């Protein structure tokens with residue numbers, strides 16, 4: 001038994017919950033006596049990563065005694081060249097999660113307000129709270145950001161606005177012209193963060209290309225990641241694009257060696273293999289379309305997703321279905337964790353994984369209505 005801690009935390013930290021990640025696979029196996037588990041909980045890439053990235057990591061291991069380049073200049077330059085911006089516009093983070101934290105660390109003071117959707121990616125709210133800021137949430141409309149409502153929520157204390165596009169957990173996108181008008185109307189002293197973690201999955205022509213807008217909107221910040229379509233979630237590599245002066249502020253507060261060697265090497269190599277990413281996008285879209293139609297056959301509907309996951313409306317407790325799926329070796333996200341108690345969020349896996357998921361769900365939802 002340890003004696004209790006007498007050191008109080010900062011008051012901002014006290015009410016925060018601990019981030020609940022997807023259930024660890026080994027834990028599920030033990031609990032249910034299963035040997036095979038299908039994890040469709042964290043929107044990971046079921047096809048792994050590019051072979052080039054895997055080789056780059058192995059090569060880079062030989063240099064693991066040496067600190068990495070602190071600002072990932074080679075990766076930043078390559079991203080900039082690919083995206084048509086200057087390297088000075090790019091900051092690389094230990095995942096884009098880190099960039100969210102750098103933004104709030106640098107810009108949110110106690111009492112500052114940050115507007116975000118209810119429901120969206122939970123890291124915005126948590127990081128705003130850590131700094132003593134006040135999250136101002138605007139409910140989604142049919143799973144889509146209410147941009148008009150978000151504009152109305154702007155007040156004298158508003159410092160930052162988050163738009164997650166496609167939105168996690170609903171997978172929806174905001175329309176091209178609506179988002180463009182929104183960007184135009186947000187006052188330039190308010191930072192507008194557009195999180196495009198699932199950018200590479202989107203094929204809808206009604207999706208706004210935001211990178212060309214950077215030059216005209218100095219308050220615009222765009223976030224992307226190598227964790228999703230590039231399949232490098234374990235290595236932690238994400239990046240932000242923004243005005244060079246914002247990059248300089250973030251560099252002041254970041255850890256000197258925030259992005260590690262293996263992550264940088266793998267990200268660079270991934271950019272040399274665009275065929276891998278394009279192939280993943282194509283396979284994801286085919287599998288997602290098929291999965292959505294099979295769910296429809298089960299009498300279930302989903303929000304229209306442009307990403308690699310579906311939010312499934314169950315019309316009953318998502319927690320119950322989550323647990324029943326777990327017992328059958330399929331791990332998804334219970335919607336209750338994300339603010340939708342009667343849903344689950346399922347990542348789009350391989351055709352084979354999706355099939356196992358659908359069959360398990362079919363069994364659980366059988367006509368007598370009793371969870372299996």
Ligand SMILES: *Cc1c(COP(=O)(O)O)cnc(C)c1O
Nearest residue numbers: 095096097121168197225227238
């Ligand atoms: C997964 C995800 C991220 C975080 O990605 P990392 O680069 O792994 O930190 C950021 N935003 C959204 C909306 C995500 O779903």
